Amino acid sequence: MSSQCKFKRYIWELPVRWSHWVNAACIVILAVTGLFIASPASVGRAPSAFSMGWVRFVHFVAAYTFTVSVASRVVWSFLGNKYAAWREFFPLLTAKGREKTLAMLRYYLFMDKEVPETIGHNPLATTAYALLFFLYLLMIVTGFSLYATHAPQGILFTLFGWVQVVFSTQSIRLIHHLSMYAIFGFVVNHIYSAWLMDIKEHGAEVSSMFSGYRFTIHRKDD
Amino acid sequence: MKRASGDEKQIPGEEEFGSPFWEKRGVSRRDFMKFCTAMTAALSLPSSMIPRVAAALENDNRISIIWVEFQSCTGDTEALLRASSPTVAEIVLDVLSIDYSETIMAAAGHQAEEARARTIKERAGKYIAVVEGSIPTRDNGAYCCIGGRSALDLARELCNNALATIAVGTCASYGGIPAAAPNPSRAVGLSQAVPGATVINLPGCPVNTDNLVATIVHFLTFGRLPPVDGKGRPLFAYGKKIHDNCERRAHFDAGQYVEAWGDQAHRKGHCLYKMGCKGPATFHNCPIQKYNEKTAWPVGSGHGCAGCSEPAFWDTMSPFYRRLPNVPGFGIEATADKIGLGLVAAAAAGFGVHGALNALRKDREPGENTREEG
Ligand code: HEM
Ligand code: HEM
Ligand code: SF4
Numbered sequence: 072m073s074s075q076c077k078f079k080r081y082i083w084e085l086p087v088r089w090s091h092w093v094n095a096a097c098i099v100i101l102a103v104t105g106l107f108i109a110s111p112a113s114v115g116r117a118p119s120a121f122s123m124g125w126v127r128f129v130h131f132v133a134a135y136t137f138t139v140s141v142a143s144r145v146v147w148s149f150l151g152n153k154y155a156a157w158r159e160f161f162p163l164l165t166a167k168g169r170e171k172t173l174a175m176l177r178y179y180l181f182m183d184k185e186v187p188e189t190i191g192h193n194p195l196a197t198t199a200y201a202l203l204f205f206l207y208l209l210m211i212v213t214g215f216s217l218y219a220t221h222a223p224q225g226i227l228f229t230l231f232g233w234v235q236v237v238f239s240t241q242s243i244r245l246i247h248h249l250s251m252y253a254i255f256g257f258v259v260n261h262i263y264s265a266w267l268m269d270i271k272e273h274g275a276e277v278s279s280m281f282s283g284y285r286f287t288i289h290r291k292d293d
Numbered sequence: 294m295k296r297a298s299g300d301e302k303q304i305p306g307e308e309e310f311g312s313p314f315w316e317k318r319g320v321s322r323r324d325f326m327k328f329c330t331a332m333t334a335a336l337s338l339p340s341s342m343i344p345r346v347a348a349a350l351e352n353d354n355r356i357s358i359i360w361v362e363f364q365s366c367t368g369d370t371e372a373l374l375r376a377s378s379p380t381v382a383e384i385v386l387d388v389l390s391i392d393y394s395e396t397i398m399a400a401a402g403h404q405a406e407e408a409r410a411r412t413i414k415e416r417a418g419k420y421i422a423v424v425e426g427s428i429p430t431r432d433n434g435a436y437c438c439i440g441g442r443s444a445l446d447l448a449r450e451l452c453n454n455a456l457a458t459i460a461v462g463t464c465a466s467y468g469g470i471p472a473a474a475p476n477p478s479r480a481v482g483l484s485q486a487v488p489g490a491t492v493i494n495l496p497g498c499p500v501n502t503d504n505l506v507a508t509i510v511h512f513l514t515f516g517r518l519p520p521v522d523g524k525g526r527p528l529f530a531y532g533k534k535i536h537d538n539c540e541r542r543a544h545f546d547a548g549q550y551v552e553a554w555g556d557q558a559h560r561k562g563h564c565l566y567k568m569g570c571k572g573p574a575t576f577h578n579c580p581i582q583k584y585n586e587k588t589a590w591p592v593g594s595g596h597g598c599a600g601c602s603e604p605a606f607w608d609t610m611s612p613f614y615r616r617l618p619n620v621p622g623f624g625i626e627a628t629a630d631k632i633g634l635g636l637v638a639a640a641a642a643g644f645g646v647h648g649a650l651n652a653l654r655k656d657r658e659p660g661e662n663t664r665e666e667g
Pocket of ligand 2: 087091094095096098099144155191192193196197200203258261262265266276277278279280
């Protein structure tokens with residue numbers, strides 16, 4: 072238990088929290104439906120059934136939701152507070168960021184005992200988030216490029232059709248499929264780390280993603 | 294002109310033109326108009342265009358065709374020649390005066406090569422070149438020579454002097470099977486071998502004769518090649534995925550799949566998605582035009598689409614009986630799912646160990662030295 076007095080601070084603004092949970096929900100839905108699309112069960116009793124039809128429909132609705140949510144988070148990284156800013160995601164670009172990341176890495180590798188406190192994002196985590204956003208982008212580009220093939224004269228194909236010319240449709244399918252597992256790899260790491268830092272930092276890490284508040288030693292106006 | 298019975302629907306434009314030219318060749322007015330209608334439909338043009346197509350074909354403005362073959366199996370020529378009845382399509386090609394074609398011409402050897410050289414010279418800028426087969430580029434194209442000249446050299450001369458070039462079949466379009474990895478002769482398709490030429494691609498293994506004739510008819514009617522997609526293929530024939538026009542599509546949406554060759558679902562004609570059908574990745578009008586006088590096509594006959602009309606299909610569409618490609622760098626037996634699950638399991642195991650070690654260690658909370666300012 073903490074022996075220090077901590078102050079409540081508002082860190083995660085509403086758009087950050089919303090996009091986080093919308094993304095998480097969408098990813099779960101997209102992964103479940105995606106895995107069904109990848110190896111469907113023969114559940115149709117009659118040719119008039121629509122099981123694959125509905126699964127694909129849900130995948131595409133979730134895909135649009137996910138895309139809007141990711142895009143709004145990107146926009147918010149220019150409008151929101153400093154904890155949401157895009158700079159947070161590239162800590163390795165600044166000397167201070169590198170120092171903080173190194174401290175966090177040393178802690179993770181059991182080289183240091185002292186838990187480094189972070190007010191906003193954990194710098195090690197944001198490096199992973201930058202990679203994750205790259206995966207998001209990859210899923211969106213490959214997904215829409217597969218999706219656009221149903222109407223090769225349409226606007227979506229104009230936007231994403233070039234991917235089909237550069238890579239083959241089959242490679243895009245494979246990239247889309249494998250990147251899902253890369254996201255799973257991230258999620259395993261992420262939930263574990265959120266849990267770990269919640270226990271170690273005593274800053275209400277997990278609940279901060281719901282409430283927006285974290286607890287820190289310094290008061291805001293210090 | 295005779296009609297079989299008075300109550301048959303009149304085809305637009307039927308009465309408007311006389312066609313002594315076709316009647317001389319034993320093609321009735323009715324058959325001729327039927328053909329024009331079919332071509333107009335194949336080109337996805339409105340039926341109001343039928344008279345225009347008919348008028349273009351009635352004109353006696355013959356166009357020479359030079360049909361050459363490089364690295365190919367002659368499948369495209371065969372597809373054309375094996376059309377079971379002497380169709381108007383065949384006659385159109387006849388009328389077009391095929392001035393050179395290794396497989397069907399009577400001349401041979403130097404005589405034949407001379408005929409080709411003469412046509413190219415005399416009709417420069419006025420003939421259509423049809424190219425079948427890929428062109429090897431390694432060692433200056435030494436791996437395919439005709440009459441002592443390389444295919445590369447011949448293709449440059451032929452295509453740069455042509456009004457337009459039609460690459461028939463996947464090999465001529467994209468290199469096809471000779472270009473499959475490791476591509477020993479470094480074979481390429483025509484538009485890559487002769488970058489400056491006006492080329493339209495009609496990939497497929499073999500080319501669909503209806504699409505070939507429709508392309509020529511479009512050219513005769515409008516004086517230019519039909520609009521193409523990003524891969525140089527005419528939109529009228531390659532504008533839709535096979536999957537989106539497939540007769541088994543209802544079974545795909547329903548969730549009725551063939552799980553093994555010859556199972557109940559296979560016998561009932563269910564969807565071949567799980568057997569590796571590449572219809573969802575392939576643009577072609579096979580489900581509509583079909584082959585063999587519009588009687589059959591692979592999926593209709595119970596075999597998945599192999600994706601033969603897409604670039605590099607031999608490499609990218611294989612394994613033909615699996616839905617996803619193999620993951621480069623992993624063994625044949627490793628599927629994307631096994632690799633992905635392995636990755637996730639490794640991550641989970643790693644963090645599991647990390648968590649266990651963490652539970653054992655005693656560490657300090659953030660204090661004065663490790664707190665963050667700001
Ligand atoms: C985190 C996000 C996503 C995940 C985990 C995911 C997962 C998957 C999986 C596993 C497949 C099956 C791939 C295969 O084996 O062929 C798939 C297919 C597909 N996904 Fe996604 N996906 C995601 C996002 C998207 C997005 C943003 C789109 C955009 C529209 C999209 C569109 C598609 C399409 C069109 C297919 C192919 C459907 C078909 O062939 O019928 N996906 N997805
Ligand atoms: C599909 C599942 C998930 C994905 C893809 C995901 C992704 C992310 C991303 C991208 C961020 C950065 C937020 C931003 O700045 O916009 C984040 C932060 C966070 N997530 Fe998740 N998340 C997932 C599930 C969860 C779950 C289940 C929890 C709770 C146990 C959680 C807890 C947190 C916390 C506490 C933070 C803030 C921590 C920090 O950055 O320092 N996440 N997550
Ligand atoms: S058989 Fe092939 S092309 Fe036809 S619906 Fe099934 S997957 Fe699509």
